[in-house]
Amino acid sequence: MSRKEISRMTFEEALKKLATIIEKMEREEPSLEESLHHFEEGMELTRHCRKLLTEAEHKVEMILQNGELVEFKEVEEA
């Protein structure tokens, strides 16, 4: 699975794939070649997941009548 393919995965897909890889490494005792491959893939998946979690910033916008977006400021109640 290439870096590009991973970058297109949803969080759930990536998490599921990660679990499969770890299970494989634990269960099947793969060769060194395979282990390295799994490792690289696994690390890429965790990087991707973390990115998905942290890249977006918390932002609340309000859609106006004319379709325009403005930042929404919460009204503090007295």
Added chain:
Amino acid sequence: MKEISIYTVSQANHYLKNLLLNDRVLQDIHILGEISNFKLHKPSGHMYFTLKDDGSIIRCVFFLSRNKELKFVPAEGMRVVARGSISLYERSGYYQLYVEEIRPEGIGDLYFAFEQLKEKLKMQGLFAAEHKKPLPGIPRCIGLVTSPSGAAIRDFLTTLKRRFPGVRVLLYPVAVQGKEAPAQIIDALKKLDKLGFIDVVVITRGGGSLEELWPFNDEGVARVIFEMKTPVVSAVGHETDFTIADFVADKRASTPTAAAEMIAPEMKELLRYLEVQEHRLKSMLKSRLKQNKIILENLSRSAFIYHPREKINQGYQQADEIWQRLVRNLLYNLKLKGSQLSNFEEKLQALNPLKIMSRGYAFVMDENNEIISSIDSLKEEQEINVVFHNGEAGCQVREIRKKILGDN
């Protein structure tokens, strides 16, 4: 002398009770009033309250056996029509209305309409489980349909931010009560659905009377929710309030806070989980490297001493490749720091046969590519090959000097 009849208290009350019970009007009476002093007696499930108007009050009791069919929760100040019979509670000497049923006054028709619409949409399959869409695991963009002021939006946003700070919210402000509300809600839902990048739409408002919640019982609203491609979470009113929107939505949350909890995972937990997985990967690779270090050691030794040249060359290449991968992966993927890494690297370097030979070692093979390991196998004039790390030289033995190294 006229005899005076004297009654005991019990007899008097009993007499009165009989009078009431024999009155046809009092035995099936509808009374309109406002609920006050409402008390739900928890262990028994009986309800006690008074009905009042401007000038008067009447005590009411609504037993569990009758009130368990009740579709709404009576509340303080609610204007209701209560039907029942009036009788006397002999123990305390007061009369009260024994309620058979109550319905909210004025919105009784609405309530009936609600039940009717609910039944109709249910028959048409709008509430069926197979039409429910799953919620996204990690929402990136949430569409929010609610009033921009009030407790609902505040509760929702506060909880959302606490659990999962990395999410975008698009608020589509609408009236959540009144005549304008249904059309505005429909418009908002349609527009958000059309955007195509909204992962989930939340439709919410705080608690209110059945009348206030009515826009969420609108058939048009229900049908739009049903037809939307985006999953919808409905969180209208309090925990005990159910609206048509709740039934048709993909998920119903009891409150705005519950909706945020339903939609957004706890970010901290997810990051912790990832950390654990990463650690497992690393430690598994480390143990695999340790195993392979032993294999590599054996391979290089045997290749060097016992195998003919082809195999030796292959061995070199293989050893070299594996070694390079090990170092590269250690350096760039594991990012092990400091002494741990350099230690490992040094050990690996020392094991590389090419490395050993590049320090000035060579070996000798005869014409059959057999390794000559002893001076005793050599004859003068013999053709031999001297193999270096980067090539070999065809040579002829000129002179044999046994044990010359040892003599020094």
